[in-house]
Amino acid sequence: MSGLSKKNKIVKIRSLNETKKYGMAATNLKELLKKGCKLFQIPPFGSRICLYEDGTELTEDYFQCLPDNAELVLLAMDESWTGFVFDMSLLLNTGRNSGLIIDAAKGLLSEEQSPKRRKLLGDLLLHIEDNSETENRSDDEDWFQGIDVRFKTKSAYMRYNCESRIRGYMKEVDSYAQTIQKPKLKDQYRKIVECFVMQLKSDKYNGCYFNRTEKEHERLCTKEGWFTCQGAFDQDECKSLHSINPYGNRESGILFSTWNLDHRIEKKRTVLPALVEALHNHKNSNINLDYFYNLLFTRENLKLVHIVCHKKGAHDLLCDQKKIYQKGKRKVFLVCC
């Protein structure tokens, strides 16, 4: 069969540096290379063509087996193509040029009907629309929508958010006194609660954990505001690599509220009963309140976890019997007890 009798193959072709595709017809690979080099102004020497999807370089035989409208990339001598992974890496490195991608994604989203694709585009937009570099209310008013006007900066609000959570724990520790029947024991417990309150005030309710402007060893996030899930209470790390930047945009801020500070050794099931038990057996002056304070209110026993990694069943972790009682002199802050 002569070359003239071969059927034209219809393909879509683009160059490495252009996203615009062109329809092209050729009977063989050599002809396609020639036409492509002319169109994209690429020197023919060393040029080649590969599949868009995975970078497979075309041979003449492979070209003849291509389906119509196959998507191809024309490469100059020193260029390489790794498939659409290349496009994804471009996407991940959007940086300051993210505006174009945001506009494009919004355009696609407005016309998209498939729920799955809408979800993907929505998630993409959520993570690209990043104003995390702004800190003041005037620079990102959308982020502060619905947030009390007294908060002038994102960090101030995030600090307050963390303080509120810790206050909630304190409130629960306080109300646990109602479960103690013996008046004397209840009295001793209340004194300990007062000590915890004093220490929490001194520590500013550990609001530093969510505040990106705090020192590195005190905060749970990067200086940009990225938080990483620390994994379920019984895991060393998060297998799903969950991460979030509530400073980035309003939706991320709202989603962050679903992240939990999870007590590894559980507050109500384990720590508080252990504290009352210790009070029952010893004078409160002998109890290691530093240990209990750390278990209840500090990152020593708190893990920041994505809601998926928050296991609500019994943790079955117990207090360390060796740490429950005081060995040496108590720290100054707990001298009130």
Added chain:
DNA sequence: GGATCGCAGGTCGACGTCAA
């Protein structure tokens, strides 16, 4: 075995009080 309930783990917003 499925439905229901109580309890435990959390979160939030609204509101009141108080001091600077």
Added chain:
DNA sequence: TTGACGTCGACCTGCGATCC
């Protein structure tokens, strides 16, 4: 007036016990 702090109630989810 403002910001810090405390309280309250509402809401969610998961687990285990109990009942039918």
